[in-house]
Amino acid sequence: MVSGFFRLLLAALLLTGTGLRAQSPKRLNVLVLLTDDQRFNTIRALGNAEIHTPNMDRLVKSGTVFTQAHIMGSLGGAVCAPSRAMLLTSRPVFSVHEDGGVIPASEKTFAEVFRESGYQTFSSGKWHSDYASFNRSFASGDNIFFGGMHTEKEGGHWKPKLHHYDPSGTYKSPFTGNDFSSVCYANAAIEFIRKPRQEPFLMYVAFTAPHDPRTPPEAYLRLYDTEKISLPGNFMSKHPFDNGELNVRDEMLLSTPRNPAEVKLEIAKYYAMISEVDHEIGRVLDALKASGQYENTIIVLAGDNGLAVGQHGLLGKQNLYDHSMRVPLIFAGPGIPANKRVDAYCYLTDVFPTLCRLTGLQQPATVEGISLDKAFTPSRFSGRDRLFITYSNLQRAIVKDGMKLIVYNVNGQHPVQLFDLEKDPLEKNNLANDKAYQKKVAGLRALLQSEMHRYGDFCDFSKAGWGWPGKLKWEDAKRINP
Template identity: 45%
Template sequence: MPLEKRPNILLVVADDHRADAIGTLGHPVVHTPTLDGLIERGTIFTNTRIMGSLIPAVCAPSRACLLTGRNLFQADGYTYCEPRPSNDVPIHPEYVTLPQYFREHNYETFITGKWHNDGPSAVRSFESGRNIFHGGMSPHDEVPVRSLSGIKEGRPAKVAEGFSSEVFCNTAIDFLQNHDKSRPFFMWLALTSPHDPRTPPPPYDTLYDQDSIPLPLNFLPEHPFDNGELSIRDELLAPHPRTGKTIQKELADYYGLISHHDACLGRVLDCLSRTGLEEGTIVVYVSDHGLAIGSHGLLGKQNLYEHSVRVPFILSGPGVPKGLRSSHCAYSLDLFSTLCELSKVPVLPNLESRSLVPILADKSDNFRDVFFSVYSGFQRSVYDGRWKLICYAMGGEERLQLFDLLEDPLELYDRIEDGSCSAIVQRLLDSLQEWQNVNGDPTINKNENVAPHRLVQSASLSQTQLYNQ
């Protein structure tokens, strides 16, 4: 395709946004008019999930998968390294990133917002960037930021003036207003919202009446058993056992952050329209992972329940059908090949990423048969489109959970003791073992014929060791 006819790409990556926390999807509380409009003008994949993480900072490896289109064990550059850094995941220099690949095809690549991977991968991916937060989390009103050249040269960060979502979206608007239209652009706009600290600015801090917010239908005061990660930082943000009032307060602030960044994104999309760029721009909205925030007695994302592994995934623009809500299962890392095909950029071979364009064109009924997710060294899950098995190994003990997601999407009823499901369990275990072996899951000791659900002894390690493993 001639360069001038290739679509622009605006890729928005949220932080901690659950897949169900969008108004037009039927959420009973949260207001998201910008995202609602984006869905009406485009397509949402309602069953999109991440592959997971080997560290508690789920953001970093999930973003590495998204950026490289590779499975977790490839994308995580420290999978086989000891000790590993505490919060970022370096991307192997031999792996081309999504923005880097578009840069190589003469796109102007620009970054603003959160970058949770290594600095060199950012430098090779983008031509320019401003107000970049290089890290995992910070106060929203005191975000330390640098330019891309500042990251390259190792200059210290400076605290930005303003609230995180406003800073990043204002920077995106400035780029759009000054963009040279002779070249297509690829913009990485990565928010730190709605990640904690959950401190929405006025008037969004009082937008939701916490006393009237319904609790999640799968709310529990405590998780029913030790999943290996009940004392992680995220789970200590509220006391145990959880109370309804506590979770309502967390939800009010969480929804406030989402509605605030939704409004900020609305200004970015308005700018696209004013500058005549809207019709030629593919807009993507995706999150790096979900969040429990009261579901199953948990607060964080260090688990493999649906609320934590499923993410919103919205596409709009050239080549994307309007008003389509697809229930096809997908990984968020499928974005790599999808954007390539939509942009008529050659699709890179040998990636885990698969293009979703056949689904957009209604020419595919069977995308993938089975999906896998990972958390640290002691949780694994496998999902076949209906049945989902979660495997735990903590302190030498093993535990399995089985859910029928067609009948029980909130994972309320564990079917593992149902004798009629034994064949299903074995089939899923066999599938998991094959996937682990083929993809080099580092927790499997292939020389000792370890059972497919026996992972490693990581659950007995301290929190500090878990961050450094």
């Protein structure tokens, strides 16, 4: 009789929504979409009327956009390697290892944390770190690319060198993809989405577009008429001074002085590559909806770094201007406000702790980013009050209260730039030599040196040549934090 009473009580609790069901809510899935070399202002819904990005537009309209998301920079020209390592581990620029090439077991990726919490973790696309960290992070994957770019010598995006998931972690059997790189990655993601499963999932889909070689399918290139493409408002035929990286590979893709017609064609190709990857992102989102999991999934879209493509006379990302350090960052999904813009400063390193807060997982002690979850509430979200950005031993920058200071260390020369980003978002008017701004220059320079010390910078303003007068070699960069 007693046991019958308790059976009735348990049934009543379940029917009323209390008891065990209330204590075990459905766990949210996570989908992280990462693009390669996509700068912040290449989404139509965010103000670029010349580009076609219908699927990124729908994420903008259904989610919250961080309009001042940045990366922290790098020690070498392959900016995407440390950027991706910082996203994955939430470690700052001087704390990632071999400039992002290695992620030690002592520093967990967000995928590892989710995997250890019972999530099915899956990846397709680019991994710019070591095999071991990939296999610790993901229980499965397919069409995986280990490296920085699909070189023209190996066939570019049309013949991507890929791997199936290898449980041994040796990855000794590469194969050539049978379609454009973005299609290969989206296909693998869609196949994973369609598989039935009980446990929640975390997917990391890291596209290699719009990184060069910019050889988009003709259908996407036809969307852009080079005669109608606008030159950027800060187009220059050449950079006004030596920034230390005018001869890096990225800058050699076009002739110097920059030819306006060549630059417009390169912009058209860049936009076409973004439209192509946008289409593949749309296929993944559509598959997620068809699976019934869309409404239960947190979606993050981000770029790993920006690109100049003619701005300031530059083509690449080996500089500290906004076009190279500022990236798209969008969150969408359950509990995230739709069509919201947040202009607080943040880094990609802040994605990891944000995902932990949104899903109720404990972040590891090695995480140094800040959670952005308050931006999804009615409460005021202030974000970071400054940004520290760095490149090699050649360039350092600080951003605070809408003002940006960039200083250089090139062949004994130390040019200085100061920009009012609110009045001059294209960074065209250098105020550093204006007498009215000398106090501002001095204050930002002192703050920059303080940030360099706080982050463990190997350079020091108080020493000749910042303590490293020659150009940092890649072999030396890998030894700074091995």
